[in-house]
Amino acid sequence: MYSKIALGNVRKSFKDYAIYFLTLTFAVCIFYCFNSIESQKAVLDMSASQAGYMESINQLLSMVSVFVVFILGGLILYANNFLIKKRKKELGVYMTLGMGKSKISKILVLETFIVGILSLVVGLGVGILLSQGLSVFTAKLFEVGMTQFRFVISFSAIIKTIIYFGLIFLFVMFFNTIIISKYKLIDLLNASKKSETIKVKNPILSLLIFLVAVIMLITAYGIVLKVGLNEMSSLFNLSIVLGIIGTLGFFYGGAGFLLAMIQRSQNIYLKKLNIFVVRQIHSNINTNFLSVSLICLMLFITIGGLSTGLSMKTSIENGIVAPFDASAYMYVDDEDEIKTMQQVVEKLNFDFKGNEHMFFEAYRLEGISTGDLILPYVTGTLKDQLENGYWNSINAIKISDYNKIQHLLGKDSITLNDHQILVTSNFSKFLEPLKVYLKNNSEIKINGETFEIKNKDVMTDATYNSALADNILTLIVPDKVVSSLEPTMTYMNIQYTAQDKVEAESYFGDYLNSFFEEGSKDGIFLIGYTKQQIYENSRATSTVVLYVGLYLGIVFLLSSAAVLALQQLSEASDSIERYKSLRKIGATQKMINKTIFIQTLIYFALPLVLGMIHAVFGIYVVNKDLTSLYGQSDILVSSIMTMMGIIVIYGGYFLTTYVGYKSIIKNAK
Incomplete structure (x- = not known):
């Protein structure tokens, strides 16, 4: 019986689960792809040293995956909390009908299990398909051929994905049980918004905080342009602190400042539903300024990391100086x-x-x-x-x-x-x-x-x-x-002037490697590489930088977009009565849709725009250091590629959120 109820709830609430399911599927797909890299050796025409580098890359990505699991676990927990909050009244009805908290918890556990299994199956399926393309990408990074195209499935990556995400789902089930046990019937039936609202009512104080934040950000930009990436410099550390505090202040004071400025322009403020839109945006940002600030910083890391990671690969490989064998x-x-x-x-x-x-x-x-x-x-x-x-x-x-x-x-x-x-x-x-x-x-x-x-x-x-x-x-x-x-x-x-250059490469390469593996010989320690070893080393280093940057960048981008989407959908559920009031005073569905679009767009755009401004200065400084070490880099090309990726993922979440928001308001009774 409980299984039927849980399955029916998942079907009935598919729209509510859309963002949750999409996020889980993306997470599983990404996790599998980056943990299946070692299995690609089977189809790549690699030397023994290149295969060793692949193993090292896989080990590093495995360590990074532990950090990623904590990020994704927090994200899944956040998304789950949104679903529980949205269904408070439904759960209250169950209790009113005589269903005990333990039975409600059982239904939620089964729902989590069903969604988890579906997302694992779909995510692994998509991940397995995408990992085939990753094999081609890896071949290009190492500049090796493919022995033959084979459909490769990494069973070790599948097992790792199931174990890690299984643990996350178990924790979510436990979390749901604890949450339900603490709810009272009156709270569920009268579910209302309990937010982290921190309001700045005084426009002068808002203006002061906003201006100080802007000054801090400008100062941080100026410092980092002056000292560069000199982590030993106290000024460099100061620029990081100023950047973080300035970002917090920008969103903390910016919402009130924006409201005050627009209110002064009556032509804009009183036009159509702008009063409603401005106050909705003000409420959203004021309530969630901490998470929006964190998302802005994560987007900064994503844009900067992906852009510099892609260009760093080219710079490192172009910087090689190897005129001798x-x-x-x-x-x-x-x-x-x-x-x-x-x-x-x-x-x-x-x-x-x-x-x-x-x-x-x-x-x-x-x-x-x-x-x-x-x-x-x-x-x-x-x-x-x-x-x-x-x-x-x-x-x-x-x-x-x-x-x-x-x-x-x-x-x-x-x-x-x-x-x-x-x-x-x-x-x-x-x-x-x-x-x-x-x-x-x-x-x-x-x-x-x-x-x-x-x-x-x-x-x-x-x-x-x-x-x-x-x-x-x-x-x-x-x-x-x-x-x-x-x-x-x-x-x-x-x-190499002897006839067999392959044999010469093996002979000198092994001999020079022996000093690193065995230590000095007769008190002599030589440091040396063949030309081929230098290129393979550089490709491995740049590939590590690129893969770690891609892995963390995509996870941060996914997390940022998902949190913003969930916050907006949560806001939609809490704002149903406000939209009903708009209809009563004559607002058409088209006007309401426009207000939803504008506020969703602004909510998604603000952290992205400030994150991009941060990234412009960060990328400039990193590019300057890369150029000084390796020569010219192609930062522009990598930045364009990064923005294209962000448009696809971030834009996809924005559109999904907009459609979901409209659906919630339109179908509200």
Whole structure:
């Protein structure tokens, strides 16, 4: 009997359950997709190292999933609370007819079970379908082919999804039982809105709070533009605090301020049903300012995270500098017996298998710093960093070694006389200041001796493989300049000239990896990667950033849109009598629909617009830092893609809410 009642209630209240069911289905779908990534290895043509990266990504996403479950659990609980609140009168009727609280709880438990099973089945079905597309997406991220297209189902992800969401549904059932046990019949039959209403009646106080909030936000924007993403700076932390408090104040005081301003314009305020619309919006935001503020911040994180995550992938991969098939280096201290790579190779008895190679050393110049050269040509954060000792060391490479590098790359040698040097750098932050320096200076002093700068433009050629352009400033000098100095680093570069390049990649890759896996050999620790390893590492890193950003971004977006939708639908249920009054004074259904559309649109738009403004400044700062490290990024393209995704999900929830709101008001008796 109870099963029939529960099933009948779900059918009868399908419109009420629409947002709840949609949210659950989305949540299950997303959870499955991002936890099924490891199973995609079966259809991807991956190397052993790439498969290892996939396993690491899966482990990280599993940890992120624990955090996601708490977010989704809270969201589902919030949605469930909305349904209980909406059905108070119905539950009161059950009690009036003699049904005990335990039996009512049993019906609710069965309803939760039915909706949970349906959402799990549909969500997993959609998730399994979408995960096939995710396989293609992963193949593109790793730039690998697909061995063959197969329909892949991750049973481990299915089990994990069922377990996690099963626990959430069990908690919801327990929550419903507790809630019902505390309700009194009179409360259920006379269900009325009990909200977190915090009203600001004084328009002057509203204006003051709003203006202070705006000033705080502008100050926060100004600070973050000045200091950038320097988390060690107290000013950076201050900007975060000001941003959060400013957002709260914006919605806390903004509702009253908006009402006061519109009331002053009688032509707008008294036109059609604008009085009703303005007061509804004021009531909604004033009542829910805490949740609206939180949603605004979540949307900021979503927009910023997705936009920068997509562009960061491109930036990281574009920032790779790998002209050689393999490179390795070792730090050298004064007390080390082994000073050069030649000595390293001899001690390790390393065989290059007939592949071309060369060694060179880098020396740190004394008595001269980066700041001495470019400090007059920099401003802002970079100037502060140089003055505080960041990036101040200048390295030197002998011209004879530099020409060996050129020879290995198949380039022509460069000639320097005893009083000439070359200036090289590929570090983005320094390129413009160095260009200005070279334009204004033709000489440089090293240890009291004057040298002519031979090149008029900064030379950006790399001298070894690196995941990013990290040659801060290196001078190519006559050999005699560093003859009395001890090297600080020693390098080797390798080009595969043997016939079997695949075998060479495996040989050198395994050998260089062995230092990370086994530690030093005979007291020697080399840090090195093949070109292929650098690209695979970078793709794995950027894929992790992208997947975590997508995962959390979609969850935050889903949560934000769902909470706003539920709040509006709850408001619709509580405002039925007000809309009945509008009909009595002659308002047509078309006019009422328009008021519903306007207030729903504004309620959805306000947190999104402020979140977008926050994101513009955040994205600008992140993009500036990305550009300084990796070169140009495609932030515009990724931002457009992000906004398209938001329009689909956020806009979908808005339209569903609008239709649901209209239905509640139209069908009210």
